[in-house]
Amino acid sequence: QKEVEQDPGPLSVPEGAIVSLNCTYSNSAFQYFMWYRQYSRKGPELLMYTYSSGNKEDGRFTAQVDKSSKYISLFIRDSQPSDSATYLCAMTASGNTGKLIFGQGTTLQVKP
Amino acid sequence: DADVTQTPRNRITKTGKRIMLECSQTKGHDRMYWYRQDPGLGLRLIYYSFDVKDINKGEISDGYSVSRQAQAKFSLSLESAIPNQTALYFCATSDPGTGMSNQPQHFGDGTRLSIL
Numbered sequence: 001q002k003e004v005e006q007d008p009g010p011l012s013v014p015e016g017a018i019v020s021l022n023c024t025y026s027n028s029a030f031q032y033f034m035w036y037r038q039y040s041r042k043g044p045e046l047l048m049y050t051y052s053s054g055n056k057e058d059g060r061f062t063a064q065v066d067k068s069s070k071y072i073s074l075f076i077r078d079s080q081p082s083d084s085a086t087y088l089c090a091m092t093a094s095g096n097t098g099k100l101i102f103g104q105g106t107t108l109q110v111k112p
Numbered sequence: 113d114a115d116v117t118q119t120p121r122n123r124i125t126k127t128g129k130r131i132m133l134e135c136s137q138t139k140g141h142d143r144m145y146w147y148r149q150d151p152g153l154g155l156r157l158i159y160y161s162f163d164v165k166d167i168n169k170g171e172i173s174d175g176y177s178v179s180r181q182a183q184a185k186f187s188l189s190l191e192s193a194i195p196n197q198t199a200l201y202f203c204a205t206s207d208p209g210t211g212m213s214n215q216p217q218h219f220g221d222g223t224r225l226s227i228l
């Protein structure tokens with residue numbers, strides 16, 4: 001069983017839809033949670049960074065962490081065609097190890 | 113200009129050849145990382161370096177070696193390339209953070225490597 005599981009999709013939604021992207025994990029030591037966006041032929045770009053449980057909002061993006069369920073989510077409101085990309089969740093334990101564990105990535109297409 | 117620059121962007125080579133992928137950064141970060149990305153498997157850590165004198169193996173280091181030539185430069189070598197090393201390779205950097213905190217990583221745009 002992988003430490004981090006992410007539905008690879010692809011996920012296709014109409015413009016303006018609310019998108020929910022999710023990851024589950026098995027290691028209860030994970031404390032730091034990240035979402036990266038990756039456009040075709042580009043490197044992953046950090047979108048959201050959260051510590052422990054709770055919500056964090058940045059514009060149209062909301063990251064949610066539920067440590068009791070070992071489940072994290074990224075919500076995109078009013079989705080745009082420019083949001084079409086692969087979204088990767090990543091996480092790490094405390095201890096300043098710098099070692100990220102990534103999900104497989106979910107490919108999202110937002111249709112105009 | 114990109115903060116994390118990888119060269120080459122694309123490379124096609126033959127089985128058994130030695131290959132070096134290079135990474136340089138202008139972010140001033142101490143920590144640097146090499147990952148490979150395969151469809152359905154996400155990003156997996158190959159090697160990481162916390163400073164010039166510190167090199168550590170990651171999840172999948174077999175068949176790879178690295179060199180940290182300076183704070184800003186970290187190269188990945190495949191001594192004798194094999195076809196299952198065909199993948200997208202990414203370099204990343206991060207700040208060391210403080211205390212027990214982990215800092216997010218910043219990625220280059222990758223090298224697409226094909227081994228025939």
